[in-house]
Structures are given as C-alpha cells and as structure tokens.
Amino acid sequence: MKTNALSADTLPTDTAELQKLLLAERTRREQAEAEMARLHAQSRIPMLNPNPILRLDALGKLLFANNSAEGLAQELRTSGPSRVRPQLVHAATQALRTGEVAHSEVVANGQYFLLYAVPLVEEQTALLYLTDVTAQRLAEQENREQREFYETILAHLPAVVTVLDPDQHYRYVNPYAEPDPARRQARIGLSFANHAHGLGLPEALVARRHRMFERAVRSREMVSWEERWPGPDGRINLYWLCFYQPIFGADGVLREVLCYGLDITIRRQAEARIRQSEAEIKAQQTFTNLVLDLNPNLIWVRDAQGRTVFENGEMKAQRRHIAELAGATSMEAAMNKDEIQVAVEADQKVLRTGQPLTTQMSMRLADGTLRWYQTVRCPLVLADGTTQVLGVSTDITALKQAQHAAEAAATARENFLANMSHEIRTPLNGVLGMTSLLAKTGLNEQQFNYAAIIQHSGRHLLNVVNDVLDMAKITSGKLELEQSAFNLCDSMGNAGQPLVLQAQEKGIRVVGTLLRDSCPHPWVLGDSYRLNQVLINLLSNAIKFTPVGGTITVGGYFVSETADTLTTEFRVTDTGIGIAPDKLDTIFQEFTQAYADTTRQFGGTGLGLSISRALVQQMGGRLMVHSELGKGSSFSFITTLPKASAEARAAALAPLAPVQSAAVRGARVLLVEDNAVNREVAQLLLEGHGVVVDEAASGTEALEQFELHRYDVVLMDIQMPGMNGLEATARIRAHTDPTKAGTPILALTANAFRADAEKYAAAGMNDTLPKPFDEAELLRKLASLMAGGSGPLLEKTTAAESASSPEPASTPSAPPAAPAPPVPRPAPAHIPLYNLALLHETAHGSVAFMNRILTSFHTNTPASVAELRTALAAADWPTAAAVAHRLRPSLRLLGAARVAPHLETLESAGATDAERQTATEGFIEGLTALLEGLPERVMA
Template sequence: MAAPVFSSPSLPATLDGAQQRIRELEQQLLESSAATATAQTRLHLLINQLQEGVALLDEAGTLLLINDQACQLWGMPLPASQWVGHSSRAIQQRFRKAVAHPEAFAERLHQLLVDRQPAYNELVELKDGRLLERDFLPMQEAPGAPEHLLVCLRDVTERQRLHQQLQSIASIPGQNPNPILRVDLHGELIYTNQSADSLYAALCPEEQQQLLAAARQIAAAALAEGTEQKMDLAIARGHFASFVVPLPESGFANIYLVNITARVQAEQAMLRAKEEAEAAVKARENFLANMSHEIRTPMNGVLGMAAQLSKTQLDSRQREWLGIIRSSGQHLLTIINDVLDMAKITSGKLEMEQTPFNLCDSFAQALQPLIHQATEKGLVVAGTPLRNSCSYPWVLGDPYRLNQILLNLVSNAIKFTEPGGRIIVIAREVASTDTSLTVEVTVEDTGIGIDAAQQERIFEGFTQAYADTTRRFGGTGLGLSISRALVEQYGGKLRLQSEVGRGSTFSFTLTLPRAHAAPAPVAPVAFDSGILRGRRALLFEDNEINREVARLLLEEWGMHVDEAENGLIGLDLYRQRAYDIVLMDIQMPGMSGLEATAAIRQLPDAAKANVPILALTANAFRADNEQYLAAGMNACLTKPFEEEKLYQQLKQLLEKAAPPAAYNLEKLRALAHGREAFVIKIIRSFLANIPASLAQLEAAATAGNWEQVASLVHHIKPNLEALGIPDVAEVVSQLEQPETALQAEPSRLVARLVAKLQRALQELPRELPAA
C-alpha cells in the first residue's frame, strides 16, 4: 500500500521553512526600502545641484518631481518637495501671475501637454524683465509604460542681452558706409561688408589683386606685432586711410578703410600751390640776393677807395667832393638795405637780435644826426627824451631794429616838412614791472599831411601816398612798411593821425623785457694793435677793385698778401705756400668760395686743412651766413665792410687758430690707474711700431690693395684709440670696409690718416722722460 502524501512528522519542518522565508522576504523588503530611500535622497541632492530648473509630470499632469532651482525661477516658495503631488493645473495659476503674456503662455502650455512632442529653447518673458528658456521632453521608462513629461528651465536674461548687443555690433559693419574687410591668420579674406564689395566690384582684375595683396600685407603686420596699424593706401585712382585692428585671439584682423581721396587731392592742390608760392619767394630772394651782390660788390670798391682817398692829402674842395661820394654811397647802401629788409619781412626771415642795451641812450644816439639834419633844413625840433620818465632803461632786444623804426619816422617827418616847420619827438614810459618796460613814442610834424583815403596805402611795400612823391622827395616807399612790420614783430601797432596840409602824427607802444645793465664800455683805442703784422693772407676775390681795396688795408696793417682771382688759382697758391688766414669771396667764376673751402678742408695736411677762413660776401641774408659757416668757414663779413670790423675779425680768427692737439692721453691714463710706467710703455711701443705700419699702409694704398689696407688699419686701430688720436674714427671706419672706402676716394683717406699719425709721432716724444 502506498505511503500517504502528508505525514505528520514533516509538517513542523515545512512551517519553519515558510517562516524563515517570510523573514528573508521581510529583510529584503527592508533593504529595498532603504535603498529606495537612499536613491531618492541622492536624486533629490542631484537635481538640486543642477544649474537648470527641473520638473517631472506624470501622464495625468501630476507633479512627480521638482527642484529648488525651478521654484526659484518661477518665484515659488521653498522647499520644492511641498509641491510634489500637486496638479499642473493648480500650479499654472502661479505661472500666469509671473509671465508677461499670460494668455499666450497658457495656450502654448496646453498645446505642449496635449501634443506630447519635444520642444526646445522656447523663450518665456516674465513680468520682472527676466527671460526664461524651457525644454519639454516626453519620456517613457519602457515600451508601453506610462509617459512622463520632463520640463527644463534656464534663466537666459544676461545671455540674451549680450546676444542682442553682439547682433547690434555685428550689424554695424554691414551698415558702415566705409569698406571693411576681415583677414584671417592665413591671409584669407573671410568677411567684407557691402561697401567693400562695391569697391571691389568697381576695380579691374589687376586692381582687385593689388587691393587683396595690400590687405593681406597690412593685416599680417598688425597680427605679427599685435598692435593697431595705420597706413594710407592708393587704390586705383582713389586714396584710402586704412586702420587695422588685430584680434589674434579670434584669429583675424579687421581692416577699416576711409576714403580720403578728396582730402589728398586738396592737399596735393595746396602742395602744387605751396611749391609755386615757395618758388616765387625763392625767385624773389634769389633776385634780391643777386641784386644785393651786384650792388654791394661795386659799393665796396667805391666806399673802400673813398676811405683810402680820405687818408691822403686833399684840399678843402677835394674833401667836399669826397664827402659827397661817401654820402651818396651810404645813401645807396641804405636803399638796398631797405629792399632786402622788405624781402626778409615778406618771407618771414627778418632777423631780430636779443641783446641787453640802454634804450634811452640808444634812442638819443640814433636821433642826434637827424636833429642836426633837421636844423640844417630850417626845421624846429622839440620833444621829450625817454630818460625824463624812465628810471631803469636797460632792456633786452634788437637796438638796431628799434632805432630803425624811430629813424624811419623822423626821417619821413624831415623829408615831408617844409623849412620853418616843426617836428616834435616824445618818448615816455607808460608802464613798468620787475620784468618789463612799456614805452610810447610819438613823432609829430607840420608837414604836407596825408589824405584819409591814402593813409592805409602808405604802409604797403614800394608804395607812397601820391604819384609825384618820389619825384619831389625821393625814397623807395619802404620805410613805413618796414617800421610797421618791426613794431608788429615786437607785439605793438604803428598808429597814424594825419590831415592834409596840417601834418601827421605817428605813434607806437612797445613792451620790452628788462635786462641787467651791461658793463661800462671800454674807452676806444686805436684798433690796429699790431697783431696782424708779419702774418700771411691769401685773398680769393674775382673783382679787381675789391682785391685792391682789401690788399691796401691788409698791407697797411703789416700783412703779406697773395691774391687769387678765382678758386682754382687760389687752391694752387694755397698748396704751394703756408698761410695764416684765408679771405674767401663767395661768388667766383669756375669754382665758388664754398667749393674752394671744401677743397681746403679736405687736404691731408692737418695744419693746412684747419686754416681760418673768413667769408667776404656781398649777400646780406642770415641764412646765407649760416650756410657758409656750415660749409666750413669760420666767420662772415658783409661787403661793404668797415675797416675796424675787418681788423677785429682777422684778429679773433688768428687768436683761435692754435693747432689742435695731435693726441689725447686721458683715456690711456685712466686705464693705467696711476701707473705712469704703463703709459710710457704704450707710447714707446707706438713710436717704435707705427712708422713701419705707416710704410706698409702707404705701400698697400699705392698698389691699390684695399683689402690689405683694411687689415693694417684694423691692426693699428687699438693704438689710435688708446692714444686718443683725434678726428680719425670716421676715416678708420671707412678704410676698414674696402667696398665703402672705394666710394670715398680711399687714397685721400689713407693720406689723411697718415698725416694725423705722423704729427702724433712728431709730438709724442715730449711725453717721454728726459734721458
């Protein structure tokens, strides 16, 4: 018989197993609940760390999940967990209060919940001005599972503001009427605005390539240097100013073009006009300079010979005639000086000295001859001298030019006032400070007067009030023009009051800086001190009469004189003989004084090359004198010259003509640190070795072996520097480079260096101790 299915002994075992299983399941449930709680905690922490707002809704629209950021974006109270389980319809009421357009917001939200289609980056504008961006993402955990809806929110207010700014900025190039190009690091054109496209289209293919090449070049330079660049470009028949802004971090450079064609054309027109004006001024200056030369050259002969004639025995009648010759010559000289002054004024080249002088004494001395002249004409002269009102008359200025104003006004008064008339000159101080003196000068006459319609005209150059003035009274009509220009140069104004038949009154007010009183003048003595006796001079002068005038003066002072009628003859004489001084005319046929001076200064013999040269010129412009000094002349004297001025110039030049030192041991002694034996050793080495080096140097130069010359010069260069041989650095530099020396007459350079070293060899032995 079969055993029963259930037997009582196995029942307890089955119950025990079931209870054990129950306990295991309960434990698993507890562990699963704990894991779930942990996962929920982690999920809560995670979603609250997100920068975006996140919300999860189920299929019925119930809120399953929301983080703190979402609540903050919508303005909902925290914590976010309190909203879990609420219906989306209930929460929408809060949303409608926050958004700027509630109806449109509600309609779009309903559509999204019904359609269940993804939507990204939709913008929601809030009433407080913020802008939110939201995403709708339908989600299913598994096929057939309920569909959830994930909503993501971001505050894009600042980003949108920046985006709008960038859009605005980006639209500027397109709207700019000027061409704009962008070139990348590889030279590729990556952007052009409409104006640039129009410019490009208007060019022919060759011009287009030129534009692109220029754009690449200036962009590359700006990117390489990292700095903005500015450059003017000629494109086709137009002109553009280019401004290049490098943006290396962005990988490109912007080129901004501005059309400056009209400006360039205007500047060019002003430059073709300026050149013409300058050419006209230059032509006038050249004409006046030539006229000055042509007049002054014979005037030097006239006045010079008159001066020599005055030293001879003459009867009274002959002396009268001689006085007329000298007076007429001085008058002619005054006229040419007036013409030159007017030319200087119109060209802005009028020279004004700045020297301390006594204004009271200067005015009084200037007026004295005119007072005598007026008295001889039968005029009554009265007035008030400046010294009556001025306690401290020392000022800084140009006494010659200030006197010129006064002399012109008083001379005019004398000229236009008939005998029996009256002239009144008043000078007075009107203001005074610690640093300046202001004076007023008035010149009144009872002459012919000037019609009101002509009063401004008389201040114009080469103009007089009436057509017959020159015939009746003489003159050039320049005096008042010059006077007004001089007064204005000092910051004043020349004033006139006049009435026909009742005379004229000219006046001006000047403010001059004060100066310390100059030392009292030394009592005059005979200027011929005998220092020129026995000295030998070479005179370059093409005018025979002027040579005679100069020779008579120089021989009178005991000098030996050789004459040369042009530059070439003079140079031949100079090479053959030794001279203490040279008197050099400027304009000579064949070779000018400037060319002759340059040739003398380049002679290899240092003593000959450094002879004092005095320019005797008939040109009276200061710029000319500056040119002569720059060319190597030591001083200038304008013809016709006074005897004393010529003597003083010669004396000063000869006193300064002591030969320069052939060496300088300061550097060597500094290196020796007080060890004189070291200095003596270097000098003995120089004296022993340099003669042989010089012989080799001259031999190499004679053979034309300039490579060997360069090597020898380089070898002795340290000795030259140690002993301070002067004026050889440039020569050494040129000879060390054969290709450079060949362009600068290397034989002449070698001769000059050899002469310097031979002189040092002659003079250095005196530095050695006595045997």
C-alpha cells in the first residue's frame, strides 16, 4: 500500500479542499490498519497449522518454521549428523531447480510425513508442507504383515490354492500348485484353459471348470467337484478334489474366486483296494461326500509358548467336536496327557531345529473311535524375527485301514502261495518219481504211453508253479538289483552264447552285433544277472518260435551317454511265426500267450515276457515289441546305467594283493565242511602256511569241537546234512562265553551272491569265501578276520562273484520261460577229461599234496555217483543239485570241464525236469569216465 504524505507545498489553500483531503487520508489509514489486522490474522494460520510448514532459501537456510515444525527446525539449525536435514534441503533445492512442485515421503523421529516442496522462484525460496501420515503408514504396515502372514500359510499349505479374477484369469498361484517361481509368475494373467493346453489336458476339463465357475458365481456359494487327470506316464490317473469360493465386495460385485485343490489320488487308490461289496462302496461314498463337505486339513499356528494364534474352520469344528463328545470344556481337556505331551515335544523340536517335521499320531476319542492324523510342522518365521509353528494335520484313518488291509492281503497271498507250493510240489515229486520208476518196469506200449503222459503233465504243472512263484516275487516288490561293476558287452555275450549253440543245433542261423563295435568302453554299474536273464528269455522265445532254416539277429547298440551314464539298446529279431497286431498288448500279461494253442505247440507258461518286462521296468527301461504275423518279431529294450568308475573297473579286473604266510602262521581254525575233498584241500593249503586245522564234517560235530577248543577263525560251510551252517552259526553266537561267541566266522559257499550274503550276515557270519578255495583269497580273508576286521560283506561278495564264478553271466539261477528240453550234446572231443594245472598251482608243486587230493577224490566220489543214481531213479532233483553243489569245488580243482554244463543245469532253479534228468544222466556218465581216467597218483 502506498502512503501519500501531505507537505506544506501541496496543502491546498481552500479550507473545504483541505478537509476533503484529511478525510481521504483518514480513510486510507483505516483501510491500512484493517489490512494489517487481516494480514496479522492470516499470519497466525500457518503458525497454528498442526502440520509442519518450513521455508528455506536456495542454500537450505531456514527462513520460517511454524510451531508444529519446531522439531524439524532444530534438525535444520544444528550442524551435527542428521538423517532428516539432507532430505528437507534436497527437496527445497530440487523444487527450485525444476521450478515444479515436488513430493516425497520422509521419516523423522519415528513419524512418517508426506512432503510437498513448493518453489517461489522469484524469491529463490521454497515452502515445505509436511503432512503427518504416521497412522496411515502403521495401518498399512499392519495390513502388510497380516497379508504376509496369510501368504506364508498359503505358501506352506500342502494343497493347490489359486485366485481367479472375474474373467477367470489367475491373480495368485501358491508354491504347491507351481513350485518353480518363474513358471508361477508366468501363470499370472493366464486362464486355466491356457494352463491346461500347456499340460496337454483334455478340453473337457476346461469346459467343466468354466461351468463350475459360472455356477459358483450364480449361486454365490462355494461349489466342489472331483476331477481326474491323466498321469505323467499315461497309465495312472491323478484325482483332485476342487473347490470354487466366490468373494463379493460390499457393493455386491464379484471381486475374485478362491480355488482350492486337494490331491486325493492315494485315497482313491486305497478305496479301490478295500472296495469289496456294494455296501462297502455305498459306505465309502457316504464318507467321501462327508469329506467333500469339509476341508479335510486341520491348519493351525502356535507360538513358542504353545498358545494357538491361528486356526482354520475345520480345526475349530474338530476342537468343538472332540470336546462335545467328552463333555469337556475344551479339546485339551478331552485329550490324553501323553497325546498332548507328544504334540508339545514335536512343536519344540521344530522350534529348536528350525526344520520341518512330519509325524503320525493316533487319538482315541471319547466314543472309542481311533483316529489317525499325519501332521506336517514347519517353522514359521515372522517379520519381527520370532518363530512360530505352522501345522497341517490330515486325517489318514482310512489310509491306515487300507494299509492294514493291503498288508493282510499280501501276507495271506504269500502264505497261500507258500502252502500251495508245498502242497503241490510235494505230491508232484512223488508222482514224477514213481512214474519214472514205473516206466523202467515191463510195460506194454499203451501202458508206457500212459506213463509218459503222466510225466509230461506233471512236469508241465511243476513248471507252472515255479513260474507263478517267480512272478509273485517280482510283484511283491521283493526283487532287489545288484549294483556292481561289469563289462556290459562281455556279460551279455557270455549269457547268449549257450543259446546261440542251441539255435545252431536246431538249424537256425544266428547273426550278432557286438556292443563294443559302437561302444568301446561298456563298463557300467548294475545287475548283470538280471540283464542277462532278460536277454536269455528273449533268445529262448526266438529259438522256440523260429522254424528250422530261420534266422535270429542279436545285437547290442550304443544309444547315448553322459559324463555319468551310458544308454544302450539290446535287440533280438527272428523270422518266426510272428504275432498278430491285436495280440501285442496281451503277450506281456501274466499267464497270457498270443494264441490259445501256443502252450500246446511250443510249451511255456506265459510268464517269461511278464517277468522280463518287470525286470526292465525296475531297471528304468522299457521292453518293446514289433511284429508282423508270419514274418517274425523284434523285441528290444533300452537301459540307462551308471558308468563304472576307473576304481571300480580296476577293482573288478585287478588281482588281489598277496598275503604273507606270517599273517596267519600259528593260527588255529575250525574247518566245517561235509565234502571230504574240500576238507582235504583246505587243510593242505592252510597247514602249508603254518595254520593248525581241526576238521568237522557236520554242524553238530562243529559245535562239539567248538566247545573243546578256542579258535581264531571258523570256516563254516553252508549246505550240510542235518544242522546246516546257518544253524551252527546261530548256536555259536549264542554261546555263554562272550569271547567264544564273538569268534570270527567265514562262510564257505559256491553261491556267494548278494541275497545269500545278506542272509549269512543276518545269521552272524563275518564274511563270505566262495568255493573252490582260492589260496590267496583264503589267506587274505583269514588275515583280515584275525586282525579284527569283519569286512564289508556285500562289497566283498560282489568281488567274489566276479573273481570266482567261472561263467557268472551265463549261469543265471532263475532263467525265465523254459524252452523245449535241449537235445543232450556229447562233450566236444577237444575238451580234455581233466586238467591238473590248477591242482598243481594250488599245491605249489607238492606231489604229496596232489596225491592226497587225488586219493580223496577216488575214495569219496563213488558214493556221490551212487547218490546221483538214486536221485535219478526217483526224479529227486533237489538231491541231485545238492550233490552237484558239493562236488563243484573238487571238479573245478581237477579241471573237469566236460561236466561243467551239467553242473550249471542241475544247480539252476529255472531248469525243467527234462533238463535236470538229461543233466543228471550226463553228470553220472562224466563222473564215471573221470573216475576211470583220472590217475590216483602222480609221479614227482
């Protein structure tokens, strides 16, 4: 406002004019005073504003601060360290530099402020307006923590949880539904139709989801249904229990739909197993409908003091139910104290270890009902660093009942098979034996034909029983696979060689492709015997169904490899009768063959391919077939096996290090062996190294010797008449003298495979020594046991198999489907009757040692020949196999290679009766020739 001062020079001379001027001056003064009063009143507005107001110049100097900004003004006036001052000065200078209003958020003294910087460019100052939003930010933080809390629960919930927008697009997907974070994020904004298309799910699932979504929105209520998805392998279906829960806003508009999915595949499978009658089906359906009406999971959160901080609706309903049944005021009052203590200890373990914990607990309700719950507890770390326990309990009562029913059914089946095996095989042996004796009497042609029919039928029935038992062993999950190093090419080649000779004898041409042609280093870890069993079965079938003049092609082919695995394919192709297309799916079924007359024409039980397929699947592969009727068939399987390390190959190939005699000299051992030749060999070997040897021919005699003396090691044979080696070992381990009870025991056996080794270890034996006795191996194991080392029984067994078995790959103990009985072949003329090289090496040139062995063989073998003749007459093949097993070490020591094939057949569990009969006859003939040609003494 301008003020015009009156001077003497300007004063008017006229009195009226002067009065007029004075009045105007008074009016202006009054207006100025009013304006000043108004401005003064307005100046109090920013001072009394509850929000801070500051004015800073371009250099950040404080020019003005209202009363509410006094705390901030002090920050600006001080020169010490401050977190607020730089933010305020930066906001002011930034607004002056840009000439625009800027806003940001600052935190000062625990308060949150929304800051607006208004530039006054002409005056080079800036006004800072701060609004206190502390309450709003604290509320937002509380909401955020609450949201994180529920999202943490959803993240740990073992069920699929998703949220759909009104257009049925995903807004949220929990980790259980999609564990991969990138894929989970990629699903946001997509529809279920997009997701189903990516998984290859049927369109019917998409259409049904759409209908259920519309029904939930239309009814404004939760809807539930069950879905069936095809499994990853195309065979096993996956079952899902699904829920749609629509969520509407206060204005009645649909905001989102909560989707919940529970995997009930295991429950469906359990229901299928225990479903026995219509009444049970109806009861199970009623139970299922009840489960569908409620969330089957009990979800809760407890703090470190055991206080419940969260429960879902089902948990609350369960709590009320348990309390009402017991007439108690709370669930805890109705529970057993031991049950509560178990739950408390489980919570404390999770809090102490920080690791998830899965437990199963039963609860007896007041009405006598026993409920089983499986609970998954996880540590739940909150934003403030405290840890609570998140628990998800699932009612598994039905699953437990199904498990018990399945276990009872499996036990009943095993008992039934064992009883039927005994009840069928025992009279069959009598029938076959008596029929064999009857055939040797004076029968006319018709009577002889009748006897032959009885024998053929009985042997066929016995083969059926054997195959059924083998298949039962596979389907019951009791088949275990070896994991040892072997050369895949050599192993499969050795396995197929005997069948190649059989095919050539039938007049079939065999063409082969060796694996080493495409894979120069086929060393792997696995079960060579089971792989050989599959190949032998495929070759046997090819020979069986290929006519004379046909061709069989056998090949091993390299497929691929990685740094750790080798993938190979083995294929057997024939020019036989072939299989019709509509029969290809049935040939792998148990007791099923392609044609009804196959058994009559070619024999077999229809289990060979089933067993082979099961073996290949257990090894992670697949058995495939391609065939054309009248033109032949091609069977192949691909397996991926771990590569054998250089150390494993070296261990399988390298000879064991020698053991000095000093390590065992002076030791006293008890040799328990029913075969006199084997006792003689072991005694001579050990005595040559200064070992004192006491002999026992049976388990009973061994126990008598054991009571009289103390031994450093016991060499225990397994198969002995009367008390066998396992029974004798159990008696020794139960001795009252702890020192004697702990005497090391070395198992002596010609069948040192893994299953046997596990049985021997369970009986208390320390290690296994395969027969015939290898001097270096015998001394090494004795030295190890005397030094206090029991040795890894199973690992040593694997080495023993490869070191001692003359043809491990070609002598499977349980070959699959039996081919037609082979025609007995005379021993090739170039194979000598005996070879004493190994005996000479074992005796270290000692003529006395060799003569004692030869004398013992001539003395004891005639009794074994007589025993074989008796077994042959009675068709007592177990006895013939036992004699072969007993003589095997002696025959190998003498180099009697001509009788080796007969030994393999007699000791093979899968050989037919016709094969055993032929082998027994050949074995008797070979032993007789050996006794006639083998010298009783050798000259120096």
